[in-house]
Amino acid sequence: MDLVFFVSFLFYFPRLHLFFSFPWQVFSREELEMIAELCKKHDALCISDDVYEWLVYQPNKMIKMATLPGMEERTITIGSAGKTFSLTGWKLGWSVGPAPLIKCMSTVHGQSIYTCPTVLQEAVAHGLEVEMERLNSKDCYFNSLPAELMHKREWLAQSLRDIGLVPVVPEGCYFMLVDTSPLGMHFEDDGSGRSYDYRMVYWLTESKGLATIPVSPFYTDEHKHLAAKFIRFCFCKEDSTLEKAAAKLKEWKESLSGSSSS
Numbered sequence: 001m002d003l004v005f006f007v008s009f010l011f012y013f014p015r016l017h018l019f020f021s022f023p024w025q026v027f028s029r030e031e032l033e034m035i036a037e038l039c040k041k042h043d044a045l046c047i048s049d050d051v052y053e054w055l056v057y058q059p060n061k062m063i064k065m066a067t068l069p070g071m072e073e074r075t076i077t078i079g080s081a082g083k084t085f086s087l088t089g090w091k092l093g094w095s096v097g098p099a100p101l102i103k104c105m106s107t108v109h110g111q112s113i114y115t116c117p118t119v120l121q122e123a124v125a126h127g128l129e130v131e132m133e134r135l136n137s138k139d140c141y142f143n144s145l146p147a148e149l150m151h152k153r154e155w156l157a158q159s160l161r162d163i164g165l166v167p168v169v170p171e172g173c174y175f176m177l178v179d180t181s182p183l184g185m186h187f188e189d190d191g192s193g194r195s196y197d198y199r200m201v202y203w204l205t206e207s208k209g210l211a212t213i214p215v216s217p218f219y220t221d222e223h224k225h226l227a228a229k230f231i232r233f234c235f236c237k238e239d240s241t242l243e244k245a246a247a248k249l250k251e252w253k254e255s256l257s258g259s260s261s262s
Contacts, residue, residue, distance in 0.1 A: 024170030026060040036068045051080035054142040056172045057150050073098050081124040090120050156235045159246040163253040174236035181229040196228045210248050
């Protein structure tokens with residue numbers, strides 16, 4: 001699911017290019033090779049955000065950009081302890097790449113991060129050592145987590161379809177985008193200037209007890225309208241929580257049916 005950016009880091013990386021793939025899409029080898037060829041053709045750097053590298057659902061395969069011919073020397077690969085071990089409160093991560101690029105990354109890092117607990121770093125290092133040693137076992141956390149979440153993904157997707165929503169089933173990560181436009185719901189402009197997805201999210205939270213996330217903040221002002229009818233669900237939850245969510249979705253569906261019949 002290489003979330004691939006070609007970016008400019010101030011004067012350190014003066015070449016500016018951008019490719020973007022949402023984390024619910026896992027790039028195929030052919031797609032990655034196409035991007036790699038563009039990098040080499042335009043002498044562009046690749047910052048590959050691989051924080052969800054262990055949350056890829058079958059039959060998709062994780063292919064790292066830096067492993068492609070000619071890309072190791074121009075790619076910085078970013079990893080995340082929070083995403084890897086489901087410890088999002090541990091704000092730890094890492095970057096891997098050629099020494100000249102990592103030197104620039106270290107300069108940026110030193111000016112933006114002021115605390116990084118050593119004990120947490122040691123815990124993450126130990127976790128990586130343990131799981132890599134049993135990588136070929138089904139008991140490895142890197143294998144058991146996507147297997148567990150794949151079931152939750154299918155459950156949530158079907159619950160959303162049952163109410164008439166259109167889920168974008170992710171190939172990786174634990175977020176699911178949902179197109180709400182088929183419901184044709186209308187929300188009066190409250191004068192706040194908030195977009196439709198914001199008003200939908202607030203209404204779901206206050207009226208249905210369902211906490212979701214608006215999608216338009218991830219877009220520039222020019223393109224916010226593209227995400228206006230989409231909201232985001234998270235399915236890395238206990239089964240009991242998903243069951244409650246399914247019940248609330250069913251209740252919502254029944255209320256919509258009652259409104260349409262009346």
